Amino acid sequence: MSRVYNFSAGPAALPEAVLRQAADELLDWHAAGCGVMEMSHRSPEFSSIIDTAEADFRELLAVPANYKVLFLQGGASQQFAQVPMNLLAGRSADYLVTGSWSSKAYKEADHAARAIGGQVRLAGSTESCGYTRLLRADEMTLDPQAAYVHLCTNETIHGVELADVSCLPVTDAPLVADVSSHILSRPMDVSRYGMIYAGAQKNIGPSGLVIVVIREDLLDRAWAGTPGVMNYRVMADNGSMLNTPPTFAIYIAGLVFKWLKTQGGLAAIESANRQKAELLYGFLDDSDFYGTPVARDSRSRMNVPFRLRDPALDADFLKGAAAAGLAQLKGHKSVGGMRASIYNAMPLAGVQALVDYMRDFSARRG
DSSP: OOOOEEOOSSSOOOOHHHHHHHHHTSSOSTTSSSOGGGSOTTSHHHHHHHHHHHHHHHHHHTOOTTEEEEEEESOHHHHHHHHHHHHTTTSEEEEEEOSHHHHHHHHHHHHHHHHHSOEEEEEEEOGGGTSOSOOOGGGOOOOTTOSOEEEESEETTTTEEOOOGGGSOOOSSOEEEEOTTTTTSSOOOGGGOSEEEEETTTTTSSTTEEEEEEEGGGTTOOOTTOOGGGOHHHHHHTTTOSSOOOHHHHHHHHHHHHHHHHTTHHHHHHHHHHHHHHHHHHHHHHOSSEEOOSOGGGBOSSEEEEEESSGGGHHHHHHHHHHTTEEOOBOOTTTOSEEEEOOTTSOHHHHHHHHHHHHHHHHHHO
16 A cells, blocks of 8 residues: 555644554554553553653653643634633633634634623734734734733644744733644743643644643633533543543554654754755745745744645646645635645655655646
């Protein structure tokens, strides 16, 4: 069987070494006589899996001791409502909108606030420019008394990435960030945030798992009507296992964390990701057949949207790409065009194969 280079934005490619290990252990994990999917989440075997996964995740991301790491069911979109339920506390929260996902988070939080009390405020948006760049400092008006400031640090659809939150206006309000599509792709200072959350299906593992990292002093703000399985304090006190967690997804995530450590950790994976992004963006910038709408200082290393000069060629481009073993390059339906998601598991050879195909296609059809 020949595997394709999978440029899907999520669920996304996983490291081949992880998939092979999971396949080897599918029927019998470490002589347990059964696989992880069949294993009780209360068993000592699974306890070792989730404890090791948390320890490796904390090591990779240098998570401070005063932060809880939660392995929860669902995805980042569920957190759009869960965040205000846990953190709004009848107050006001600021939302920065730089693309589709932060826009959805803002709208969902606004809906939730109407039900539980409090309000959310649009503190800055780049909608008027089509979400093609980051917010400038003079476009953000943050309330220093806000319960929290929410942002998405990498917009998967629009290909905009905020690598350093130091460019944000100074505020005493805790930052809450959706980091789904670039978590573990580079080092980050978790202490700059009150909370981060990430759906697993980009850089961590299968869909159905979301990881929440939250500072302990924020755990006791939940709305009184918050269900236990959605209450961060309750889940933290129960080690993420008030109910049955997504056990197999946590197992795969743990294997991915081990794989990242074998690659040299986040500093090494950042270097590899920078090389991949520079190769693809460099080609796009030198081409008059292709182009990307994202401002140079706002470009994501993980999600690269691009367009052909003539959209009438899109279908032929995608057909030829599929024949060449380059999968899932069609852009999101809301923006069209193409998108190459080049997460940690995408090798440099895959990006080179894409560039070679793009060069050949433009030579033939240009």
